[in-house]
Amino acid sequence: MDPPAPLNPPTRAPRTPGLRRTEPGLNRSYRGTFRSPRPSPKSGQTDGTGEESLHFDIQKLKEKNDMLDKEISQLISEGYRVDELEDHIAQLHEYNDIKDIGQMLLGKLAVIRGVTTKDLYPEFGLDMND
Numbered sequence: 001m002d003p004p005a006p007l008n009p010p011t012r013a014p015r016t017p018g019l020r021r022t023e024p025g026l027n028r029s030y031r032g033t034f035r036s037p038r039p040s041p042k043s044g045q046t047d048g049t050g051e052e053s054l055h056f057d058i059q060k061l062k063e064k065n066d067m068l069d070k071e072i073s074q075l076i077s078e079g080y081r082v083d084e085l086e087d088h089i090a091q092l093h094e095y096n097d098i099k100d101i102g103q104m105l106l107g108k109l110a111v112i113r114g115v116t117t118k119d120l121y122p123e124f125g126l127d128m129n130d
Contacts (some may be wrong), residue, residue, distance in 0.1 A: 019102075106120050106124075
């Protein structure tokens with residue numbers, strides 16, 4: 001015989017689809033206030049130290065910017081053009097899309113034939129490094 005049903009069944013909060021709730025009784029210490037990933041100045045630390053750090057970061061960025069400007073100038077002097085680079089990138093994207101479609105078709109054909117994709121490469125004159 002089944003045990004009698006409890007007189008007061010436990011109440012549950014309504015469920016929200018897609019959200020997971022933690023189990024009751026778990027430690028919720030992780031639900032503290034938001035902490036910025038940027039360290040705040042310690043007490044007793046002057047704002048000058050943070051300002052020096054910012055000036056140092058700015059100087060490093062200026063040096064990097066100058067280095068990149070020199071590199072761009074060098075590439076332009078060697079005959080490279082930005083529009084050629086953009087065209088080359090577009091062609092690489094198109095090549096990769098076509099290659100992905102070819103791989104997908106080879107995979108479907110391999111499933112139909114009950115073989116591996118690798119087995120189909122010689123039939124279509126493909127190299128394993130393609």
